[in-house]
Amino acid sequence: MNPFTLTRAESVDAAVRDFSGHDSSAYIGGGTNLLDLMKENVARPTHLVGLNKLPLTSIETTAEGGLRLGATATNADTAWHPDVQARYPLLSQAILAGASPQLRNMATNGGNLMQRTRCYYFYDLATPCNKREPGSGCSAIGGYNRIHAILGASEQCIATHPSDMCVALAALEAVVHVRGNGGERRIKFEDFHRLPGDAPEQDNTLKAGELIVALELPKKGFEKNFSYLKLRDRTSYAFALVSVAAALELDGTTIRDARLALGGVAHKPWRSPAAEDLLKGQPATEATFRKAAEASVEGAVGQGANDFKIELARRAIVRALKQAAAGGKATNVFNNSNP
Amino acid sequence: MSGTSTPKSAGQSLPPPPAAPVTLRINGQDHHLELAPWTSLLDALREYAGLTGTKKGCDHGQCGACTVLVDGKRINSCLTLAVLQEGADITTIEGLGQEGNLHPLQQAFIDHDAFQCGYCTPGQICSAQGLINEGKAHTEDEIRELMSGNICRCGAYVGILNAVKEVVDKKSIALRS
Incomplete structure (x- = not known):
């Protein structure tokens, strides 16, 4: 770890000011990803702005009937919050499918979005990586790539965003509130994270020094018919190989509205509007779900060791949609991996 | 107390460590320490407060050996900085039980x-x-x-x-x- 200075900001304004007052600053919330990267010398900020004194921990209903999640509320406090559990159980279940209890007690909501899209080559300073060192090459293409992207990748980078929480936030169409020197602005969730393209070193669309202050959930929470299905190499404390956030609004057996987002398959949470369109207005049957699954993975490309993810994603989507239609997942937050 | 945690950066010479006073409340007692900002809570506990019951395993938040309670909540002490925990109530294994008075x-x-x-x-x-x-x-x-x-x-x-x-x-x- 390189030497750095650190200040603990008492207000959002002070944090934003302090950030821009130093070269090579970074905000530190829970620190669970940033400190890990710093220990490996992958991240080398020379100044840290500590956020854990900021008054951004509240979770409250908005005037529009949605829910505003403070940026420095922990993932655990968010997942177990009564309003989140009752109105956005998809989000609660996704958060609890990720990391470990200790990490969820540390990690903040803003930090969950800010964790790096990454793979093991990103962490390995002995290998080329365009995300860590632009222009150096991608070691995963033609290398060990079992965990890598099948959708939206580029010749520069095939890493995946490992968050579970963000997959649910994508499906729920959350809005990210950020503050910078230029004031506050809102970013639609689908516009927050980037695909790698030819600038894989950029994971998101934040401007330098902008700070996430809140995540806003719209009123519609799909609390009756949803599923977060996470498939991984062990049943707890592992990144997803493929995960699916499925949310349905049913009118009898007809699908009135649908959301579908995938994790573990791309540089960002992956949504397919075409797949959602194939669900809307259709009967909630396996035949319908299969068409949506096919549309979701359209254009998917395997890298060799991760070819299996394409078929795994198809099957996971069908299963998650069945679970969502059955509506039986709301009562057990632990049951996120099977049947 | 003197010295700082040792950064792992290879082949890099460091400027003098900017250690500063940090007060950590551990197991109900205030510990006045001199710490560089990059000292993890784990290293502060073991190397500066002399509480070696908390163990360093992976040092990357993957194994849980360094788990302590902060304000009653379990966290990985290897993945937070000691200076960020000033003002918090930290409980280690030494604070849960002692010889003759097991938890x-x-x-x-x-x-x-x-x-x-x-x-x-x-x-x-x-x-x-x-x-x-x-x-x-x-x-x-x-x-x-x-x-x-x-x-x-x-x-x-x-x-x-x-x-x-x-x-x-x-x-x-x-x-x-």
Whole structure:
């Protein structure tokens, strides 16, 4: 770890000011990803702005009937919050499918979005990586790539965003509130994270020094018919190989509205509007779900060791949609991996 | 106290360490330490406060050996900076129980043969106390899921599960610090 200075900001304004007052600053919330990267010398900020004194921990209903999640509320406090559990159980279940209890007690909501899209080559300073060192090459293409992207990748980078929480936030169409020197602005969730393209070193669309202050959930929470299905190499404390956030609004057996987002398959949470369109207005049957699954993975490309993810994603989507239609997942937050 | 934690950067010479006074409240006692900003809470506990019950395993938040309680919540002490925990109430294994006055979880770990080498045990016990404070795990499956942040390479999981289950079932543990 390189030497750095650190200040603990008492207000959002002070944090934003302090950030821009130093070269090579970074905000530190829970620190669970940033400190890990710093220990490996992958991240080398020379100044840290500590956020854990900021008054951004509240979770409250908005005037529009949605829910505003403070940026420095922990993932655990968010997942177990009564309003989140009752109105956005998809989000609660996704958060609890990720990391470990200790990490969820540390990690903040803003930090969950800010964790790096990454793979093991990103962490390995002995290998080329365009995300860590632009222009150096991608070691995963033609290398060990079992965990890598099948959708939206580029010749520069095939890493995946490992968050579970963000997959649910994508499906729920959350809005990210950020503050910078230029004031506050809102970013639609689908516009927050980037695909790698030819600038894989950029994971998101934040401007330098902008700070996430809140995540806003719209009123519609799909609390009756949803599923977060996470498939991984062990049943707890592992990144997803493929995960699916499925949310349905049913009118009898007809699908009135649908959301579908995938994790573990791309540089960002992956949504397919075409797949959602194939669900809307259709009967909630396996035949319908299969068409949506096919549309979701359209254009998917395997890298060799991760070819299996394409078929795994198809099957996971069908299963998650069945679970969502059955509506039986709301009562057990632990049951996120099977049947 | 003197010195700083040693950064791992290879071949890089460091400027003089800007250690500064930091007061950490650990097991109900204030510890006045001189720490560089990059000192992890884990290193502060072990190397500066002299509390070596908390163990360094992976140092990357993957094994849980460094688990301590901060304001009653379990965290990985290797992945937070000591300076960020000034003002918090930190509880380590030394604060949970002592020789002759074992914490119920410590007694249960002995009774259920819940360790072999013992290296992960302080983290397991602090994590289990955090689990009890949270009050979400009741069944064996729920305890397994909510203890998944603590790895035991000796494979004493059956004993660990039984020990934690016994204390969870008693439902009467208050955090002692």
